[in-house]
Amino acid sequence: MTDNQNTFTLVDPLTGNLAFKLFLFEDNSYFDHLQRNNYFSVIWVKEGSGRLKSDFSEYSFEKDNLLAFTPYQPFMLSTAQAINGVAIQFHPDFFCIHKHHKEVSCSGILFDNIYHPPYIKIDATSAATFDMVINQVKAEMQNKGMAQFDILVSYLKIFLITASRLKSEQQVLDRDPDKVNKEPFVLQSLQDAIEIHYKTKHSASDYADMLNISAKALARITKSHFNKTISNLIAERIIIEAKRELYLTNKPVKEIAWELGYEDEYYFSRFFKTNADVSPQMYRDTVGFGRASDNQLVN
Secondary structure (H helix, E strand, C coil), X not given: CEEECCEEEEECCCCCCEEEEEXXXXXXXXXXXXXXXXXXXXXXXXXXXXXXXXXXXXXXXXXXXXXXXXXXXXXXXXXXXXXXXXXXXXXXXXXXXCCCHHHHCCECCCECCCCCCCEEECCHHHHHHHHHHHHHHHHHHHCCCCCHHHHHHHHHHHHXXXXXXXXXXXXHHCCCHHHHHXXXXXXXXXXXXXXXXXXXXXXXXXXXXXXCCCHHHHHHHHHHHHCCCHHHHHHHHHHHHHHHHHHHCCCCHHHHHHHCCCCCHHHHHHHHHHHHCCCHHHHHHHHCCCCCCCCCCCC
16 A cells, blocks of 8 residues: 555554555654554665664664664664655564574574664665665555565565675674774673573673673673673563564463563563563564464555
């Protein structure tokens, strides 16, 4: 469905909710307040600059930056000048990055990447690819035909794969050599430790002890390199896994809580709501439950 010349929307006929949307923006009115959406958002800022608030951190963004956010990940853009660009939003029931991880490899790179800022710099080659995909999506949305769902998913995959490849390259090339030479081992050790132990060790002191470093020193290094506290990193990692389990499985919240190291289901639910702004059950109800991969949407 084409809402106007700048907005193209596909709605899930079963729920009436957004399935896929592409729109062009010419100012910051859409993003100037806190966003907590039940769908993925990818925002290409073509012109302008400003500040991005996301999760526990704040960053600067500029023209030709691509910003990426998962369902219920909080973000807001503040600008001192006009911005314009393109945004793509899609519900996990339209395209689930967890289910298609092997195909697009964007989970943990473009999305849910707690160790790097949620944006990338777009080069000329990638910009040309993105423009091509956007134009094809516009045409498909205006002249729907057979297998529209499959075609739109294919274009979305191209977009996400291109962005993920670019971010992977930039994570290597854009690292500060001075920081890499100073304390790379403890940083990598911290990441490895969180990935291994986040289900059982939830306090910053646990990781400081594990790495044989003072809690104060580790906190300073972590804040300097990741722009987050250790507690922020642990909480984000737990929430990512909780969201994944809520979407991909039918496990009761109590079981998910226990697997993530919380014996008290209600304490876990409060922790989840504090970080995701919705309860675990509301997240499952609004983001959806991973249904059959052949679910077809029409507008």
